[in-house]
Amino acid sequence: MQPIDPTDEHFLAAAGALRPDLNRTGSGVAGAPAPDPDAPIRPGSGLTAAAAIELFDAQLTSRHLDLAARWLRGQGFGYYTISSAGHEGNAALAAVLRPTDPALLHYRSGGFYCARAGQVLGQDPIRDILLGLVAAADEPISGGRHKVFGSQPLAIIPQTSTIASHLPRAVGVAFAIERARKLGVSCRWPDDAVTVASFGDASANHSTALGAMNAASWTVHHGLPLPLLLVCEDNGFGISVRTPPDWVEATFRDRHGIRYLSADGCDLAETYDRAVEAADWVRAKRRPAFLHLRMVRLMAHAGSDVETGYRTGTEIAADLARDPLLGTAGLLVRAGMLTPQQVIDRYEAVREQVLAAARRAAMRPRLSSLRRIMEPIAPSHPYDVALAATRQPDRDRRDEVFGDTPPESEGPLTLAQSINRALLEASARHPNLIVFGEDVGRKGGVYGVTRGLQRKLGASRVFDTLLDEQTVLGLALGTAVSGLLPVPEIQYLAYLHNAEDQLRGEAATLAFFSQGQYRNPMVVRIAGYGYQRGFGGHFHNDNAVGVLRDIPGLVIASPSRPDDAAAMLRTCLAAAEVDGRVCVFIEPIALYHARDLYLDGDGGWLAHYPLTGEHVPLGRARTYGDGGDLTIVTFGNGVYLSVRVCRRLAAAGIGCRVVDLRWLAPLPVEDLLREAATTGRVLVVDETRRSGGVSEGVVTALVDGGFTGQVVRVTSEDSFIPLGDAANAVLVSEEAIEKAAMDFVR
Numbered sequence: 001m002q003p004i005d006p007t008d009e010h011f012l013a014a015a016g017a018l019r020p021d022l023n024r025t026g027s028g029v030a031g032a033p034a035p036d037p038d039a040p041i042r043p044g045s046g047l048t049a050a051a052a053i054e055l056f057d058a059q060l061t062s063r064h065l066d067l068a069a070r071w072l073r074g075q076g077f078g079y080y081t082i083s084s085a086g087h088e089g090n091a092a093l094a095a096v097l098r099p100t101d102p103a104l105l106h107y108r109s110g111g112f113y114c115a116r117a118g119q120v121l122g123q124d125p126i127r128d129i130l131l132g133l134v135a136a137a138d139e140p141i142s143g144g145r146h147k148v149f150g151s152q153p154l155a156i157i158p159q160t161s162t163i164a165s166h167l168p169r170a171v172g173v174a175f176a177i178e179r180a181r182k183l184g185v186s187c188r189w190p191d192d193a194v195t196v197a198s199f200g201d202a203s204a205n206h207s208t209a210l211g212a213m214n215a216a217s218w219t220v221h222h223g224l225p226l227p228l229l230l231v232c233e234d235n236g237f238g239i240s241v242r243t244p245p246d247w248v249e250a251t252f253r254d255r256h257g258i259r260y261l262s263a264d265g266c267d268l269a270e271t272y273d274r275a276v277e278a279a280d281w282v283r284a285k286r287r288p289a290f291l292h293l294r295m296v297r298l299m300a301h302a303g304s305d306v307e308t309g310y311r312t313g314t315e316i317a318a319d320l321a322r323d324p325l326l327g328t329a330g331l332l333v334r335a336g337m338l339t340p341q342q343v344i345d346r347y348e349a350v351r352e353q354v355l356a357a358a359r360r361a362a363m364r365p366r367l368s369s370l371r372r373i374m375e376p377i378a379p380s381h382p383y384d385v386a387l388a389a390t391r392q393p394d395r396d397r398r399d400e401v402f403g404d405t406p407p408e409s410e411g412p413l414t415l416a417q418s419i420n421r422a423l424l425e426a427s428a429r430h431p432n433l434i435v436f437g438e439d440v441g442r443k444g445g446v447y448g449v450t451r452g453l454q455r456k457l458g459a460s461r462v463f464d465t466l467l468d469e470q471t472v473l474g475l476a477l478g479t480a481v482s483g484l485l486p487v488p489e490i491q492y493l494a495y496l497h498n499a500e501d502q503l504r505g506e507a508a509t510l511a512f513f514s515q516g517q518y519r520n521p522m523v524v525r526i527a528g529y530g531y532q533r534g535f536g537g538h539f540h541n542d543n544a545v546g547v548l549r550d551i552p553g554l555v556i557a558s559p560s561r562p563d564d565a566a567a568m569l570r571t572c573l574a575a576a577e578v579d580g581r582v583c584v585f586i587e588p589i590a591l592y593h594a595r596d597l598y599l600d601g602d603g604g605w606l607a608h609y610p611l612t613g614e615h616v617p618l619g620r621a622r623t624y625g626d627g628g629d630l631t632i633v634t635f636g637n638g639v640y641l642s643v644r645v646c647r648r649l650a651a652a653g654i655g656c657r658v659v660d661l662r663w664l665a666p667l668p669v670e671d672l673l674r675e676a677a678t679t680g681r682v683l684v685v686d687e688t689r690r691s692g693g694v695s696e697g698v699v700t701a702l703v704d705g706g707f708t709g710q711v712v713r714v715t716s717e718d719s720f721i722p723l724g725d726a727a728n729a730v731l732v733s734e735e736a737i738e739k740a741a742m743d744f745v746r
């Protein structure tokens with residue numbers, strides 16, 4: 001076969017020119033004794049000749065997979081051409097780790113993947129990677145949904161394309177290994193595992209990467225263990241943008257609490273030795289290290305990238321001369337393990353093997369059925385969820401946390417109290433549950449919702465994080481995929497947005513891109529919505545949920561009443577446990593401490609704690625009243641406002657019913673259509689926005705469901721929330737609801 005890329009051509013020419021080191025024993029010269037496979041590949045290195053040969057094969061395989069990717073693309077079969085060429089030194093990283101060490105990898109990890117696959121029986125990395133390149137339906141990790149390095153048997157958690165977005169999760173995974181052991185609950189990874197996370201030099205600048213490293217430093221500073229090996233694969237470029245040669249070292253050499261090591265990533269023996277040092281240190285000390293590997297990027301950024309537009313020919317030639325495959329071939333030839341011809345023969349044999357497999361892969365069926373494509377997004381087993389939600393909590397643990405006053409015996413509770421008790425109860429039902437966020441520990445939350453939890457459950461289960469929502473969610477992602485059941489808190493809805501990709505891009509997609517082989521069950525509690533009396537302004541009254549509503553598979557719970565809140569929290573935790581669902585639980589701040597409904601002292605917004613056997617099925621609404629003139633459809637604060645308005649409407653002779661949606665996703669369509677049909681008139685009361693708010697979904701569901709009556713909506717305005725009383729001008733008011741209802745019915 002003719003070489004198909006300059007990298008290919010260069011390797012063949014340069015490998016043929018390699019020469020053995022005549023000063024070394026067994027130097028491959030005819031008649032010399034055969035070299036000892038257990039001897040170091042180079043004096044002073046811990047890498048044996050035998051191991052070097054194995055890693056060379058992994059490197060060759062990776063390279064030919066990259067060449068095959070270009071061939072497949074050219075033939076119209078392949079969809080992906082970002083290569084690992086120049087980064088194959090990461091095979092050494094796999095060699096120094098265990099195949100049970102969780103890995104979150106850079107997209108140039110072909111060498112690592114092939115080397116790790118060689119450590120586990122029954123793996124066929126050539127087939128699996130090729131199936132990924134052609135998006136075949138039987139590709140084992142994503143089933144043709146995405147080209148990723150991921151594998152369940154190889155403990156490689158697949159990554160998204162968003163650079164650095166896996167690093168907060170990596171911190172969470174490392175944290176989980178130690179925390180699960182401390183709590184005595186089971187973990188997906190062995191007790192002494194090391195988490196490895198790799199990324200590029202340009203990615204290292206991303207705030208997500210820096211946030212994760214900061215979180216690692218913070219963790220160490222607090223004396224907590226964090227077995228995390230960060231690996232920066234520095235090829236000096238982020239597509240066309242240069243990273244100065246000394247930037248990564250200057251920036252990361254002295255990170256507080258993170259040990260820095262570096263190596264020439266094109267030299268397999270040096271990479272191996274430094275990686276052994278780093279991995280052994282992390283494993284033994286349970287502290288993070290940063291391994292900086294200087295590499296080259298061959299075959300450009302991707303197949304479509306013409307690098308001559310931003311690099312000189314001399315530079316490109318200098319990188320080719322540093323080809324890590326050539327480096328390893330040189331080690332092997334110099335040690336007398338292979339002759340130059342044997343190197344070339346081996347290279348060509350792997351080419352043939354990979355190309356033959358590529359031809360087979362190209363013929364594999366692709367994903368075509370919609371049902372199959374979407375299957376992993378929102379698994380739903382309502383019966384099992386109901387069982388899990390209503391399962392008796394461990395009695396001893398429950399007694400321990402509640403003492404003499406179980407919540408059923410407490411008398412009516414506020415929303416905040418009810419959620420508080422539900423979290424305590426959940427700790428007894430789910431021994432792997434952990435609660436964390438900014439201020440949730442000592443202070444018990446800005447609004448007291450988690451008050452007393454840390455004292456009762458201990459600081460290992462209920463703890464404060466540093467002030468970084470990306471880290472809060474990353475901890476949830478990493479602990480969840482490791483087997484814990486995280487309940488992170490985002491202090492205000494407005495502050496979700498700076499970390500939102502961790503939910504949208506990472507949490508919500510994991511099951512989709514791994515066919516459920518990796519899941520990150522969690523319940524993210526978010527204090528939200530407007531009408532706060534104490535604390536004004538937009539950011540403490542943010543009412544925008546559009547950004548959540550369009551995330552496929554995300555469960556959005558929006559309790560309004562105290563009893564529903566506890567029961568819905570049970571459901572969310574059960575849906576997370578049973579179906580691996582990612583749930584967002586939006587708590588209306590303005591109702592946290594509400595007690596009365598119509599009159600001072602009436603206690604109309606308090607409720608008794610639900611009995612253990614009660615839960616609220618996903619996507620089921622609740623109706624208040626049975627009036628026949630008008631159906632008000634609402635949620636959150638809208639329930640409180642609408643129920644009050646209803647009483648006034650009743651006095652005016654208008655019979656209303658108020659439907660509390662309770663779930664903003666999935667919407668309770670069946671209940672909605674039934675209640676709408678009963679009156680034939682629907683007034684949607686939506687405290688979020690007129691555009692992108694919940695009401696758009698409700699109206700659409702009515703139309704889709706064939707509702708033939710009339711629909712009107714009152715919503716908050718498409719505005720940010722101003723400070724003080726001006727807020728009332730943009731938020732839905734009782735007056736607006738009442739007027740709309742009157743106009744509608746009369």
Ligand SMILES: Cc1ncc(C[n+]2csc(CCOP(=O)(O)OP(=O)(O)O)c2C)c(N)n1
Pocket residue numbers: 108161162163199200201202203204233235237238239297301
């Ligand atoms: C958050 C984000 N922004 C932009 C991109 C587009 N992009 C993909 S790779 C890349 C460069 C990454 O460079 P580096 O981290 O050095 O990795 P390398 O490709 O050099 O190995 C960019 C900008 C992305 N994937 N994610």
Ligand SMILES: [Mg+2]
Pocket residue numbers: 200201202233234235236237238239
């Ligand atoms: Mg780079």
